[in-house]
Amino acid sequence: MARGEGLAPVLARRTDIPDALDALAERVRPTTLARDRRFPVLPALEPLLPGAGLRRGSTVAVGAAPGVTGATSLALALAAGASRDGSWVAAVGLGSLGLVAAAELGVALERFVVVADPGGRGRPAGGRHGGADASRRAGWPAVVAALVDGFDVVLVAAGPGTSLRAADVRRLTARGRERGAVLVAVGGELPGERSPVRLSVVASRWSGLDRGTGHLRCREATVEATGRGDATRRRRARLWLPGPDGGVETCEPATVVELPVAP
C-alpha cells in the first residue's frame, strides 16, 4: 500500500470488511432500543417470530389445533434458545412436563425450575369463600409474579389447567413488560387480551414406527404464527419438532408461507 493511499482501495477490494465492521459495531453499541431487546430462539423458529426472537416483556401463546399434539414441545423449543444462552426458565402449573424431552430440545436443566402446583399452602378446607379454590387462586398470581421478577422466561399453563383470571393476567403482563421477562402460555391463550404473538401447531406427523418395528424418530409439525401489533401477519412453516438428529430444524425445502390476514 503506497503512502497516502488510504483505506478506500483496500475496502473496495475486500468485501467482507464492511460486514465484519457492522457486526463489531453491533456488539459495541452502548444502548439498544426496547424493541430490539430480544432473547434468541432456535434458528428454525426465527421466521415465525417478529424480529426473529422473543421480545423482552412480551407474551406468547403456544397452542395447538383441536386434536393435534405438539404444543408442549413447541413451547419448550421456544424457551430453549434463551435457556442455552444463559437465561433461567420457570414452568408453572405444568405438572406433567417431560423433562428429558426438554433437555433434548435444548433447554438447560441446570437453569430450569418447576413449580408444579402453585395452589398455595394448606389453607383449611371449607373456608368462607370457596375454601381450596380460593387459596388456589390466591397462590397463582402471586407465584407467577414472583417468578416473573427473577426469571427471564416463564412458561405458564394456559387453557383449562390455569387458575389465572383476566385481571391477574393484565397485572402479570404489565410486570413482565417492566422486568423484561417473557410469559409463554402453554396450551392456549391466557384469559383476557389476546397475546401479541400466537403460535399454533396445526398439523403433526410422527414417523419411524411400523407394524411392530422401529421406534418414534421424528415429527414433522406445521406451525402457524399469528399476531397483532408489529406482528400482524400470518405465517406458516414446517418444522422438525424434533428432527431425525434430535433438534428442532426447518423441513427442507424451507418455505415460510405468508397467509392473508383475516380482516
Next chain:
Amino acid sequence: MTVVRSLVVWCPDWPVVAAGLPLDEPVAVLRANRVVACSPPARAEGVAVHQRRRDAQARCPELVVVDHAPDLDGRAFEPVALALEALTPRIEITHPGAVTFPTRGPSRYHGGDRALAAKAATRAVEVLPPDATVRVGVADGPFAALLAARAAEAGAPVAGGRARVVVVPPGETPAFLAPLSLDALDRPELVEVMARLGVRTLGDLAALDVGDVVGRFGAEGLAAHRLACGLDERPPATAPPPPDLAVAAELDPPVDRVEPAAFVARGLAGDLHRRLTERGSACTRLAIGAETEHGERHERLWRTEGAFTVAAIADRMRWQLDGWLHLGAHRPTGGLTRLWLVPDEVVPAGGRQLALGTGAPGAVDTVEAGERAARSLARVQGLVGFDAVRVPEWRGGRGPGERVTLVPAGAVDVTGERPASAAGWVTEPWPGVLPEPSPATVHAVPVAAEVRDAAGRQVTVDGRGTPSGAPATLAVAGGRPVEVAAWAGPWPYDERWWDPAGHRRRARLQVLTTDGVARLLVLEGGRWAVEATYD
C-alpha cells in the same frame, strides 16, 4: 512482607464426627452422590473424597453412607470454637473443622509455640467425642499452618495421644512447603496444567520466576506462587475496608432465641452483599458480632474460600449465636440487642461472566441471573412451601419419568455448580432405555387404557416379550376406541427382580393412532395405561 505466624487446629474428617458416626468403622458422608468426607478405615480401603457413591461402595462394600448436612457441621463445631476462644479472642474459622488464630500474643502468654499448641489441642480434645482426633500445626501463615496440621500425622503426640502437633520453626516455612505436592493448593485445573509442565511440588513452583508464572497463569498463578513461597495469598491490605461496609441492626425488644436473630441476620447479610457488589468487591473474611442488653459482646472472624454468599453469612451467624446462647461457659445473661457484620478483608470481585453464547448486547449475565433466580425462588417457596418448588436432576433409569427426578430447590444451592443437573451426569449405561426422542408430556399417574387386537381381545405380552397380537384399537380412560396406525415394541422390563418389594415387570409400547397422537403405553400387572404422550 511479614507473614502472620498462625496456629491451625484441624479436626480431620469433621463431617463424619459432626454426624455422630464412629471413626473406627468405615463411614462416608456424601453430597450430590459424591464423597465429601470418610473415616480412616474407609480411606484405608480406598475410598477418597470426590468419588462417586458407586465407586466408593465398590471399594468398600460394608461402607456406611450418610448424606451431608452442612448445617449440622457448623453447629456441631461451635463447642470447639468456644473452647478455643478461651485461649485467644481473635479466632478465625476457616470452615467447620478448622480454626486459625495468630500466635504472636497468645504464644508469648502461654510460654511458646509448642506449649500453646498443646493447650489448644487439650481444649479441643475435651469437647470432642472420644474417638475424634485433633491435629495442630504452627507455621508462618495460615496456609502453611493448615498444611502443617495435615502433616501432623507424624507429629508429636499430645493430650494423651489423641492429638498431634507439628511446629514449623519461624523462617523454615519455605523449606517445609517445598516437598509438598501441588494438590495442597486445591485448584485442580491449575495443578493439572502445571503437572503437565513438570511442576509437581510447591518447591518447584516457588523456584519459578514470579513474572513468568503471572504471564502464563494470571492472577490465579500469582496467588499460587505466593502461597508456595510461604507468603500470604494476597499482599496484606494497606488500608482497612471502608467503614461504610459494616452493617448492623438493633433488636428491640431484646431477643433471646436464635431464630428471630437469624431472620434479622439474613436481612443484614443481604444488605452487606448488596453494598459489596455495588463496589465490585467480595468479602473473604468477615467479623460477625452480637451484643446483649447487659453489654456482653461476642465477636468472631469467619473466613471463606472464594467469597461469601448471603446464605453462607446467614448460616454462620446462626451457628455462632446458637453456640454462644446455648453452649459454652460464658452464656449471656440478657437478650440480644445488636447484631453486626463487619467485613475484615475485602478483595475485588472476580469479574462477571457474560454468557458464552454471543456477547451481543442484551446477553445474559450468568452470575446476576442466577442470583436473581435464587431470590425469586426463595420468595416463591415462602408462598407455596418448600416442596412445591423443584429443580431437575438426572438419575439413572429407563422410562421417561424415571431418568430425571425433581428435587426441592431449597435442598440444593441453586446458584452454585450443580453437576447432577447438567447433561452427561449419568454415564453408566442403562440397557433398555427408551430411545430418543422422549415424550414431552409424562403423566404423573398413568391414565388407564385398553389395547385390543383386531379380534377384540386385549393384547398381552408374554414373559419373553412377545405380544399376543398386533394392537388394532386403543381406548384411553374409557373413551371411544381409536384405530392404531402404527406401533413399535414391546420393550420388556424386569427390574429389581432381587427385591420382593421393588420388583416390577412391565412392558412398554409406542403407539401412533390414526388421529396423529403418539403415546407411550405401559403394561403392568395385566393392565395397560398411558405413561406418556408425545406432545
